[in-house]
Amino acid sequence: MPKASDILGMNARNQMFTSQNSSRAKRFGTSKYATKVLLENKGIPTARVFGILGTKEDINDFPWETMEKNFVIKPSNGNAGKGILIFKRQDTDQQHWIDTLGHRISRDEIILHCFDILEGQYSTYGATPHVIVEERVPIHSKLLKYSYKGTPDIRVIVFNHVPVMAMLRLPTPESEGRANLHQGALGVGIDMFSGVTTFAITGKGDPISTLPDGKKKVNGIKIPSWTTLLNVAVTAADAAGLTFCGVDLFIHEEKGPLVVELNANPGLSIQLANHAGLLRRLERVTDLNVLNPEHGVKIGQSLFAENFSDKIKAEDGLTIVKPFEEIIVFGEQKLKQETTALMNTGRFRSAISIDLAKELGLIEVDDLLWFQQEKEEGRVPVVEVTYKLKDRKYTTAMVVTRKLNKTKHQIEIGRHDLTGLLVGDE
Known part of the structure; x- marks a missing residue:
């Protein structure tokens, strides 16, 4: 469960975040009529x-x-x-x-x-x-066996153009087929990177691991069209001018994600469903310069990836890697380079040398996710990097550092990206 200091309470939500929404923007969070007109005028997918x-x-x-x-x-x-x-x-x-x-x-x-x-x-x-x-949007075939009679929806919390937390809401017999926690639906946390469900709560906030039938697990459900859904959520929030909001979406089998409504004052039980505090996540994106919805989604997926989804994928056994491994790093314009990577459990986020990042064209404006402070180097860029290790591709956020220009290895894989891997001896 999250630390108490990471939890967002009602007063903090209202004073620190909801208050950042203009009066004009707030009307989209209180009127489905105004929202429908906005979405249709902006060409944002919504129910007909x-x-x-x-x-x-x-x-x-x-x-x-x-x-x-x-x-x-x-x-x-x-x-x-x-x-x-x-x-x-x-x-x-x-x-x-x-x-x-x-x-x-x-x-x-x-x-x-x-x-x-x-x-x-x-x-x-x-x-x-x-x-x-x-x-009425029918239940997506991938979610059909988890939902009772009604269509499940997904709530995405968006702040400063970044999706920071999400929850799947599953109708139950208690909710009479409605995807509403107050009426008894289930709230299921979602890993922001993979779109795989993690933890879950009842409408009353009690933790659960299975559906009411006691048979189906609530973790490990893959949400269809996940990255597209996040892009649509951020685009809708931006169109309404909402700095902080909850975006509710259905997933249509053929049309993809559809915006249901916007909420300028979203509920806070999503934190229980994710075992994570909203306050901490909101603070991490407060001062970021986000270029567009796609950039915001990349940031959200990089910052708030959970180890849980990797554990699900690794249930059939851990992959053993040596402290030093040869990997392939992919860049712009189909560039790629084989290089040596150190499996460094002493650092949290992975890192790439500035020379290699430049050589692969990874320090362009479009590739920058954010900047962060590094000891002895000051403010350095963080970029999205795709690499291949042990016949599997990974995409993650890496710190660009000058220190690795002077070492035999130009990549360090941090513990954030080592879940599901076991670092063995040489």
């Missing part, structure tokens, strides 16, 4: 909208009979899953619809529910409520 209804006349005039299958009705300014109806298909009489739990609901009941939304019954925020009718 069939209608946004603002009056009782709009509701009565809406062509409900044309809604044959897979649609959702939701309030524009609700939260915690309140007021949402999710339908799988239309009944044969075209006057009733079957929801995801098998309930049969009439046209009149749907219209009455929409009237309740307009009257503010499910509203949390002060904006004028609207009824949103949109596409």
Whole structure:
């Protein structure tokens, strides 16, 4: 579990991070209506909208009979899953619809529910409520066996254009198929580098290792289209002008990641699901100069990679490496070079000599992740490096150092990148 000093509390969230969002940006975090308009205008992937209804006349005039299958009705300014109806298909009489739990609901009941939304019954925020009718995103085949009746979603915390933490929310019988922790869904932490799930909690915050059926493990689930999903999340946050927010996404089998909504004041239980503190991660990216969403994603994946995912991959046995190994380092324009690397458990982050980095074209502006202080060298760049060791490719963040210009080896592999490897004798 994380150190107490690394945990972000509600007061710190509100005073230090939520407060960095402008009033204009915050409205995207409180209004699904404003968010939908923004996403569609910016061409950011989101669920298809069939209608946004603002009056009782709009509701009565809406062509409900044309809604044959897979649609959702939701309030524009609700939260915690309140007021949402999710339908799988239309009944044969075209006057009733079957929801995801098998309930049969009439046209009149749907219209009455929409009237309740307009009257503010499910509203949390002060904006004028609207009824949103949109596409229901079916469960992705890779996640189907883990989810009960409803579509799971992914919450990504974005700060300063960097994705810093993420959580898969799995519907359960207790949540009645809703991906909402307050209603009983599970929260499952995700390794930022690999998109592989790590730890999990119940809606009440209790740690768990299996689904409610007691059979399927919650760790080791690979999230589809992971890097694309992170890029979409950061792009959506940037489009809204939100410095700090939670971005909720579904994964469509064919369309890929779709933004569901933005939350300018995201919940904090994501820390329990990841066994990691948000405060520490947010502080690490506070002053970084992030060029674009792709750059932000590279930073997030490099900074917040977990050892857990490597342990999952290494369950079939450790790979033994010698203290010095010959590796291939890949650069720009298909450049590559064979060189000697030292397996250095005495340093945390891997390092590359400045001469080799320059030779491979790795110190271009586009390749810089961030700068960090190094003893005796001051402020040095950190770049993304791909190398091949023992027939396996690795991509990681490496410190660029002058010290390795003077040694026989030009690469040092730190313990951050040695998980799953056993350093033996010569």
